[in-house]
Amino acid sequence: xxxxxxxxxxxxxxxxxxxxxxxxxxxxxxxxxxxxxxxxxxxxxxxxxxxxxxxxxxxxxxxxxxxxxxxxxxxxxxxxxxxxxxxxxxxxxxxxxxxxxxxxxxxxxxxxxx
Amino acid sequence: xxxxxxxxxxxxxxxxxxxxxxxxxxxxxxxxxxxxxxxxxxxxxxxxxxxxxxxxxxxxxxxxxxxxxxxxxxxxxxxxxxxxxxxxxxxxxxxxxxxxxxxxxxxxxxxx
Numbered sequence: 001x002x003x004x005x006x007x008x009x010x011x012x013x014x015x016x017x018x019x020x021x022x023x024x025x026x027x028x029x030x031x032x033x034x035x036x037x038x039x040x041x042x043x044x045x046x047x048x049x050x051x052x053x054x055x056x057x058x059x060x061x062x063x064x065x066x067x068x069x070x071x072x073x074x075x076x077x078x079x080x081x082x083x084x085x086x087x088x089x090x091x092x093x094x095x096x097x098x099x100x101x102x103x104x105x106x107x108x109x110x111x112x113x114x
Numbered sequence: 115x116x117x118x119x120x121x122x123x124x125x126x127x128x129x130x131x132x133x134x135x136x137x138x139x140x141x142x143x144x145x146x147x148x149x150x151x152x153x154x155x156x157x158x159x160x161x162x163x164x165x166x167x168x169x170x171x172x173x174x175x176x177x178x179x180x181x182x183x184x185x186x187x188x189x190x191x192x193x194x195x196x197x198x199x200x201x202x203x204x205x206x207x208x209x210x211x212x213x214x215x216x217x218x219x220x221x222x223x224x225x226x
Binding site for chain 1: 149154155156157158159202211212213214215216217218219
């Protein structure tokens with residue numbers, strides 16, 4: 001069974017640009033969560049999608065948005081990039097967002113904003 | 115509010131035991147997790163413990179939970195160089211969004 005696939009693996013963007021990251025969950029998983037990982041802040045929750053609906057949202061500005069498609073693939077978009085958006089963006093998939101379903105993480109997309 | 119704290123670094127000699135500590139604040143935590151992140155990789159679930167347990171052992175890994183002090187630890191016996199990674203503690207609170215809250219991670223460095 002293929003794992004969680006995130007594309008691209010690496011991105012370099014300039015300030016002010018926008019970026020779209022993609023996450024394909026494990027087959028059969030309908031819940032996709034996104035996290036931002038930085039050395040200073042650790043792992044911060046961005047949002048979670050389940051059955052094409054955003055279920056939960058972390059404390060990030062509106063420049064960060066996401067969506068989920070009918071095949072459970074998810075994209076996140078960051079507009080008007082800032083230097084502080086440089087981070088590793090991780091996606092995790094679960095079968096469903098109930099209490100003790102294991103989350104499987106992708107390898108992440110390393111975004112560098114210059 | 116929820117907060118999970120971990121020390122940032124731990125250095126051990128190969129063959130010794132490693133103990134990574136974590137404290138959390140939410141008394142309604144139901145599950146507590148340990149994840150491992152190797153360089154260039156995502157997070158991998160190592161083990162978890164339910165809040166009504168005190169201890170869980172899985173091969174070289176031992177998880178201890180002190181619910182009164184809200185303290186969780188991960189002990190790795192006979193630490194190997196392949197154990198070098200970042201270890202994240204995470205908690206899942208009841209009655210909420212079922213989104214785990216992660217600590218900032220502890221970098222474990224194993225040297226010969």
